Amino acid sequence: EGIYDLTITAIDVFGHVTETTLHIKLDKVAPFLSITVDVVANGIEVITDENLIMQAVDLSQEIAGDADSVNLTLQVDKTTAQNLPEADVAQIQEHVNRKQDTVAYLDIGLSKTVEYEDARVEESSVTETTKQIPITVELPDELLGKDEYQVVRVHDGVAEVLPCTVEDGKLTFATDRFSSYAIIGTDEPEQSHTGKEHTHEHEHEEGGHE
Numbered sequence: 573e574g575i576y577d578l579t580i581t582a583i584d585v586f587g588h589v590t591e592t593t594l595h596i597k598l599d600k601v602a603p604f605l606s607i608t609v610d611v612v613a614n615g616i617e618v619i620t621d622e623n624l625i626m627q628a629v630d631l632s633q634e635i636a637g638d639a640d641s642v643n644l645t646l647q648v649d650k651t652t653a654q655n656l657p658e659a660d661v662a663q664i665q666e667h668v669n670r671k672q673d674t675v676a677y678l679d680i681g682l683s684k685t686v687e688y689e690d691a692r693v694e695e696s697s698v699t700e701t702t703k704q705i706p707i708t709v710e711l712p713d714e715l716l717g718k719d720e721y722q723v724v725r726v727h728d729g730v731a732e733v734l735p736c737t738v739e740d741g742k743l744t745f746a747t748d749r750f751s752s753y754a755i756i757g758t759d760e761p762e763q764s765h766t767g768k769e770h771t772h773e774h775e776h777e778e779g780g781h782e
């Protein structure tokens with residue numbers, strides 16, 4: 573019994589080291605708690621930091637209680653507009669401004685499964701985390717080679733454009749909310765030189781009359 577500090581150290585995909593300390597008051601000494609993280613991806617390749625996921629989810633109740641084990645599952649599904657809420661798709665479409673835009677829809681969720689000493693099992697969705705979790709996805713074929721990229725997240729009816737980077741065909745962004753996403757790739761329109769060519773031809777013709 574007493575107050576304890578639990579420090580979790582994590583290194584993200586960029587090599588940054590972060591530490592989080594949880595102050596836990598225990599009425600009894602809890603047994604060892606097993607915490608595991610799974611990453612499930614459908615239709616798209618995903619890279620993330622499992623330690624950061626563990627660090628970003630508040631597990632103080634499970635640690636202080638009679639839980640035996642906790643499993644956290646990050647699921648990333650490449651999907652279609654028809655499989656997302658219509659209101660979310662409408663918000664995403666507001667960011668699709670040009671015919672050259674290509675959109676890939678993602679459904680990203682985080683779930684928690686807790687097993688207790690008395691064999692109870694509780695499952696719940698984690699819609700928000702206490703820290704940002706970096707997620708790297710392999711760009712789908714239809715989005716390769718675009719000039720610009722945007723990541724749009726719609727959470728609780730609010731659309732936001734998230735910062736992202738693209739390198740070697742992989743797109744990376746960070747999030748602390750889990751719901752509907754879209755990657756928007758844009759080809760810049762090619763500039764036409766026809767007008768300049770006509771101008772040069774006209775000048776040449778005028779010069780020939782002198």
